Amino acid sequence: MNILPIISDSTDELNAIFRDLHAHPEIGFTEERTSGIVAEKLREYGVDEVHTGLGKTGVVGLIHGKQKGNRRVGLRADMDALPIHEITGLDYTSTNDGVMHACGHDGHTTMLLGAAKHLAATRDFDGTAVIVFQPAEEGLGGARQMIEDGLFEQFPCDEIYGMHNMPNGQHGKVGICKGVAMAGAAFFDIKVTGKGSHAARPSDGRDALIIAASLATELQTILSRNVPALDACVLSVTQLHAGSAYNIVPEVATLAGTIRYFKDGIYELATGRMQAICDGFALAHGVQIALDLRNVFDVLINDNDLSDAYMEAATDIVGAENIFHKEEPSTGSEDFADMLKVVPGAYCVVGHGGTVPLHNPSFVLDPAILPIGASVMARIVEKRLPL
Numbered sequence: 001m002n003i004l005p006i007i008s009d010s011t012d013e014l015n016a017i018f019r020d021l022h023a024h025p026e027i028g029f030t031e032e033r034t035s036g037i038v039a040e041k042l043r044e045y046g047v048d049e050v051h052t053g054l055g056k057t058g059v060v061g062l063i064h065g066k067q068k069g070n071r072r073v074g075l076r077a078d079m080d081a082l083p084i085h086e087i088t089g090l091d092y093t094s095t096n097d098g099v100m101h102a103c104g105h106d107g108h109t110t111m112l113l114g115a116a117k118h119l120a121a122t123r124d125f126d127g128t129a130v131i132v133f134q135p136a137e138e139g140l141g142g143a144r145q146m147i148e149d150g151l152f153e154q155f156p157c158d159e160i161y162g163m164h165n166m167p168n169g170q171h172g173k174v175g176i177c178k179g180v181a182m183a184g185a186a187f188f189d190i191k192v193t194g195k196g197s198h199a200a201r202p203s204d205g206r207d208a209l210i211i212a213a214s215l216a217t218e219l220q221t222i223l224s225r226n227v228p229a230l231d232a233c234v235l236s237v238t239q240l241h242a243g244s245a246y247n248i249v250p251e252v253a254t255l256a257g258t259i260r261y262f263k264d265g266i267y268e269l270a271t272g273r274m275q276a277i278c279d280g281f282a283l284a285h286g287v288q289i290a291l292d293l294r295n296v297f298d299v300l301i302n303d304n305d306l307s308d309a310y311m312e313a314a315t316d317i318v319g320a321e322n323i324f325h326k327e328e329p330s331t332g333s334e335d336f337a338d339m340l341k342v343v344p345g346a347y348c349v350v351g352h353g354g355t356v357p358l359h360n361p362s363f364v365l366d367p368a369i370l371p372i373g374a375s376v377m378a379r380i381v382e383k384r385l386p387l
Contacts, residue, residue, distance in 0.1 A: 001172060002317050004375045006118045014114050014370045017041070019092040021106035022365075025081030025099045028136025029145075031057040034079045038109065038133050045117045047131070051154075055146035059133040060155050063119045065385060067126035073384050074130040074160030074343065075377050076336060077112035078105045078137035087361045103358050104165040104365040107373070109133060111163065114374025115381075125385035130155045134335075139187065139296050143338040152342050159306055160345035161380050162336040163373055165365055167358065170351035172372050174314040175324035178307045181347060182300035183234070183260035184267060185333035186293055190215065190278060193288040196251030205249045206287050209242040212253035215281050215289075216240060222273045233270055234260040234331050260331045262299055300337035303344040310346045313380040317372060350376070 007014075017037070026034055035057045042050045042061045049062040057079070086093050086100035094100045101107075116131050132151070136142030166175070192212045197205025216237040227233045235257065242253035261267040271293055282289040311323050327349065336347050350373050352366035 001372060003371045004118050004378055006121050007114045007371050007374045007378065010114060010117060011371055014110050014374065015367050017113060018106055018110040018367055018370060021109060022101050023092045023095050025094050025096050025101045027083060027099060028080040028138055028140035028142055029056045031079045031135050034109065035059050035133065038113065041113050042116055045120045047116060047120050054149050054151060055135055055142055057135040058146050061116060061131035062155065063116065063129040063131065065125035065127055066123045067387055069127040071127040071385055072130050072157045073127065073381050074132055074157035075112055075115060075381065076132040076134055076160060076162045076339060077108040078134050079109050080105055080136050080138055080142065082138055082359060084361050088364050090364065100361065102360060102363045105137065107165055107365045107370060108163065110370050111373035112377060114370065115377035118378040119381055124387060125382050126387050127385040129381045130157050137335050141296060141335065143335040147338060147342060157343045159384065160339055160343045161310060161377065162347040163377060164334070164349050165369060166349040166351045167354045167356060167363065168351045169353060169355045171353050171366065171368060172318050173322050173324060173351035174311065174318055174348055174376065175327040176302065176307050176311055176346060176348040177327040177329055178302055178304045180262050180299060181302045181329055182334050182337065183262055183331045184299040185297040186259045186295045188257055188259065189292040190255040191290045192253045194251055197249045199247040199249050202249050206285060207249050208253035208287065209250050211281060211285050211287060212240055212242060212255055216255055218277055219274060222270050226269060226273050227266060231266050232262050232331065233266050235270060260333060262329065297333035297335050298337040298341055300334050300347060301340060302346045306344055307346040309384060310348055310380055313383045314348065314376045316379050317375045
């Protein structure tokens with residue numbers, strides 16, 4: 001590994017920042033403590049401009065190179081945690097009960113701080129690095145909020161790069177998927193309103209629970225009988241809530257879940273069929289069924305040329321033997337996709353020790369990748385804005 005010297009010398013500091021952020025996780029749009037630490041560190045590192053409050057709790061820093069050319073390269077990290085109770089047993093475990101950095105955003109934030117420290121100290125580039133710390137990535141629309149607040153009008157970028165840790169047990173392996181790389185996503189809620197009755201006389205009511213359970217099964221026919229076999233789509237019902245007692249047929253039942261897709265046409269097909277199925281069930285059972293469908297992530301599309309440039313920068317840090325150019329597309333989603341719809345760029349993954357999956361209460365990010373991620377992000381700025 002060819003860790004950049006300033007970042008290598010800052011390993012203990014980066015570990016301390018990471019452990020502190022991990023111990024104090026914050027849900028999206030409430031990252032007040034986190035964004036405060038980020039802004040303080042950026043000022044300490046000598047970042048030229050530090051702006052706060054974009055996207056509620058977002059932070060943006062500007063670092064000018066030795067030559068102040070007009071080109072600008074953006075780097076982005078996410079800051080929010082998940083509503084998960086941590087069971088890792090780490091000595092820096094979450095002190096916020098029911099909230100945990102189970103996706104590694106504490107690591108992403110730390111890596112971008114490390115990159116900012118290097119860039120502000122060396123300034124070996126011609127142009128400006130735009131350092132973006134984004135809130136609320138976990139389905140709450142943080143990227144869209146920053147964009148709506150004028151992110152790229154106030155801080156225009158010619159290209160932008162993001163990164164995610166990958167608990168695959170392959171320390172320091174950097175991978176990328178060119179083109180369509182991650183799925184778009186929508187969340188849905190379905191409310192079935194029937195007629196309650198005594199459980200001993202279900203014929204007196206219209207059982208919302210049974211209808212909801214059947215509806216959950218019927219929705220799967222969208223994938224098996226409507227989506228073409230060569231097109232990928234995932235529809236998962238993840239919640240079903242109904243009832244309050246052993247002897248009452250519930251009047252109301254609710255379903256919730258998500259759709260993942262790679263083509264807008266497939267998304268329109270799936271959502272159209274969902275509405276038709278809900279309408280049909282309502283008519284067939286004589287009940288009311290309301291579908292609330294919300295698109296929360298766009299399809300993430302990596303620019304081909306900038307993907308190659310990103311991997312060239314990563315090669316300088318981890319070596320060609322640790323670069324994988326053909327990652328498979330992921331049905332996971334990432335709202336960095338919204339930024340890539342406005343500004344071309346690329347998003348890569350960095351492997352690390354441990355194989356407990358993301359969004360798991362036992363997930364642990366291996367801090368040994370912090371200097372690697374920080375160096376790769378700093379290096380892409382230097383490569384794309386050469387003196």
